[in-house]
Amino acid sequence: MQEPPLHILNNIFGYSEFRGQQEEIVGSAINGEDCLVIMPTGGGKSLCYQIPALARKGMGIVVSPLIALMEDQVTTLQQLGINAAYLNSTLTREEKSNLAQAINHGDIDILYIAPERLLQSNTLNWLSTKDISLIAIDEAHCVSQWGHDFRADYLGLHQLKEVFPNTPRIALTATANQEHQNEIVDRLELSAPKRFVSSFDRPNIHYSVQPKKNARTQLIQFLKARRQQAGIVYCLSRKKVESTAEWLRKQGINALPYHAGLDTSIRADNLKVFLQEDAVVMVATIAFGMGIDKPDVRFVCHLDLPKSIEAYYQETGRAGRDGNPADAWMVYGLNDVVQLRQMVDQSNASEEHKRNERSKLDSLLGWCEVTNCRRTALLNYFGESVEANCGNCDTCTTPPPKWDATEPAQKLMSNIVRTGQRFGVVYNLEVLRGKKTDKVLQYGHEKLSTFGIGKDVPEDTWRSILRQLIVQGFISVDINNYGALQLTEKSRPILRGESQLFLRKDLKEDIEKKGYRKSSVSDNDRELWNALRQCRASLSQSLNIAPYQVFHDATLME
Ligand code: ADP
Numbered sequence: 008m009q010e011p012p013l014h015i016l017n018n019i020f021g022y023s024e025f026r027g028q029q030e031e032i033v034g035s036a037i038n039g040e041d042c043l044v045i046m047p048t049g050g051g052k053s054l055c056y057q058i059p060a061l062a063r064k065g066m067g068i069v070v071s072p073l074i075a076l077m078e079d080q081v082t083t084l085q086q087l088g089i090n091a092a093y094l095n096s097t098l099t100r101e102e103k104s105n106l107a108q109a110i111n112h113g114d115i116d117i118l119y120i121a122p123e124r125l126l127q128s129n130t131l132n133w134l135s136t137k138d139i140s141l142i143a144i145d146e147a148h149c150v151s152q153w154g155h156d157f158r159a160d161y162l163g164l165h166q167l168k169e170v171f172p173n174t175p176r177i178a179l180t181a182t183a184n185q186e187h188q189n190e191i192v193d194r195l196e197l198s199a200p201k202r203f204v205s206s207f208d209r210p211n212i213h214y215s216v217q218p219k220k221n222a223r224t225q226l227i228q229f230l231k232a233r234r235q236q237a238g239i240v241y242c243l244s245r246k247k248v249e250s251t252a253e254w255l256r257k258q259g260i261n262a263l264p265y266h267a268g269l270d271t272s273i274r275a276d277n278l279k280v281f282l283q284e285d286a287v288v289m290v291a292t293i294a295f296g297m298g299i300d301k302p303d304v305r306f307v308c309h310l311d312l313p314k315s316i317e318a319y320y321q322e323t324g325r326a327g328r329d330g331n332p333a334d335a336w337m338v339y340g341l342n343d344v345v346q347l348r349q350m351v352d353q354s355n356a357s358e359e360h361k362r363n364e365r366s367k368l369d370s371l372l373g374w375c376e377v378t379n380c381r382r383t384a385l386l387n388y389f390g391e392s393v394e395a396n397c398g399n400c401d402t403c404t405t406p407p408p409k410w411d412a413t414e415p416a417q418k419l420m421s422n423i424v425r426t427g428q429r430f431g432v433v434y435n436l437e438v439l440r441g442k443k444t445d446k447v448l449q450y451g452h453e454k455l456s457t458f459g460i461g462k463d464v465p466e467d468t469w470r471s472i473l474r475q476l477i478v479q480g481f482i483s484v485d486i487n488n489y490g491a492l493q494l495t496e497k498s499r500p501i502l503r504g505e506s507q508l509f510l511r512k513d514l515k516e517d518i519e520k521k522g523y524r525k526s527s528v529s530d531n532d533r534e535l536w537n538a539l540r541q542c543r544a545s546l547s548q549s550l551n552i553a554p555y556q557v558f559h560d561a562t563l564m565e
């Protein structure tokens with residue numbers, strides 16, 4: 008007699024009820040149906056295959072792309088008394104043969120395995136003689152060649168359909184819009200799968216993003232209005248975590264620091280206080296969060312920008328797990344952007360990886376800068392087609408002052424078209440701003456009608472226009488083609504003047520203030536100045552005096 012899923016949930020996993028669509032998903036898999044599960048990170052995808060794997064006869068196979076993920080999950084399952092194991096390259100020959108014996112005896116309930124290992128023909132032949140209860144393909148977006156995490160080995164997983172014709176397969180991921188969903192179904196050759204798409208919406212979270220003026224003052228104002236509440240304040244660096252926590256304590260806030268550089272015992276103590284006492288504010292780096300299940304976190308603040316919308320969503324997702332109102336509050340400034348860009352530029356990652364990181368950062372910025380409903384924009388980013396305003400985020404309750412950027416947007420779009428939709432951000436801006444760089448001359452683009460028509464708009468403003476166009480889906484970035492900018496179906500109404508693009512006014516003023524000196528100088532002037540600067544540097548060196556002493560009027564130079 009099969010054990011009912013709810014019993015397994017209660018007695019083995021120790022949870023009282025299913026979350027969201029878990030029960031339906033588990034039911035379908037137990038019935039032997041193929042399933043596609045799209046659920047946000049932390050939503051509870053693992054139970055969707057672990058429970059049916061236990062409920063059905065035979066061993067469950069879980070395909071997972073990362074060794075660390077496998078080890079993590081297997082340890083957790085073993086602690087619950089489940090016979091779980093993983094098969095990957097870290098096992099010794101002896102461990103492998105022990106595991107093979109256990110599998111032959113039918114002693115393993117759930118086996119985690121890397122795709123390349125599973126697809127070896129001897130592994131497939133061997134496992135095809137066993138009772139397999141279900142096959143789960145975790146992180147299924149890895150099969151998408153257009154995604155950021157493409158894994159060539161995932162492409163071979165369609166063979167499982169033939170090798171295990173009577174075994175249900177369940178593919179799970181946190182990121183997939185409609186197009187990617189179809190791609191996953193096609194490439195894995197799922198048979199008429201049941202689709203379970205959970206919304207990414209967290210209706211009880213109030214989103215708010217402010218331009219950074221004086222971050223500490225802004226933060227303390229926010230915190231003082233939430234005296235009796237627990238929350239998290241994220242900072243980028245360990246140093247900033249410590250100085251912020253200390254400063255908050257001086258302001259009478261019960262704040263504690265948390266980052267990976269602190270002593271293990273201090274970290275454990277601070278975590279305990281945060282979990283057990285009321286109204287503690289944890290100031291932390293992103294080292295704080297994974298696996299922290301405190302339902303009544305009332306706010307998550309970001310004093311620095313996270314590196315992507317995905318990261319932001321995950322970090323703010325720790326607020327309001329209990330369903331009561333909670334805040335996601337962030338301040339951001341152009342300096343943050345510069346800092347994060349530098350971190351990307353200076354890393355040792357491949358050029359392709361860096362391009363991805365930059366474009367993720369740009370998406371986040373674009374989202375910070377939206378003038379329409381912030382929640383809608385967030386959900387759109389995750390592929391949910393929502394149109395209505397939520398009425399609950401900052402841009403809905405206090406619409407920001409806007410300016411009409413339709414005309415510059417049209418200029419930018421027509422430049423993209425005229426240069427053949429083959430170039431990235433930097434080059435498009437060079438042409439628009441009339442720069443006769445080698446590359447521009449090489450393509451003869453100094454003769455285009457769009458050459459130099461964007462001279463009067465500061466570069467940072469162009470970038471923010473561009474981000475909005477990307478975030479709102481008017482322009483797409485072809486990651487596989489060196490980040491070439493291309494127009495989308497949606498862009499026509501803007502080009503024809505039937506629809507308008509609005510940008511935040513506060514941001515424009517901020518840029519213009521900062522960029523004033525830069526934009527008031529022509530390129531000719533700048534060349535001359537650079538020459539002067541070099542001259543000054545060499546003079547100061549040979550005369551052994553400070554550079555500013557070389558010219559009487561040092562301000563001329565800076
Ligand atoms: P995902 O793979 O979707 O990111 P996980 O499966 O790792 O999410 O689950 C995230 C967290 O939610 C885990 O700590 C898990 O134990 C918890 N969880 C999942 N389902 C339930 C449930 N029905 N009740 C309580 N907690 C749950």
Ligand code: MG
Binds near residue numbers: 052
């Ligand atoms: Mg998972």
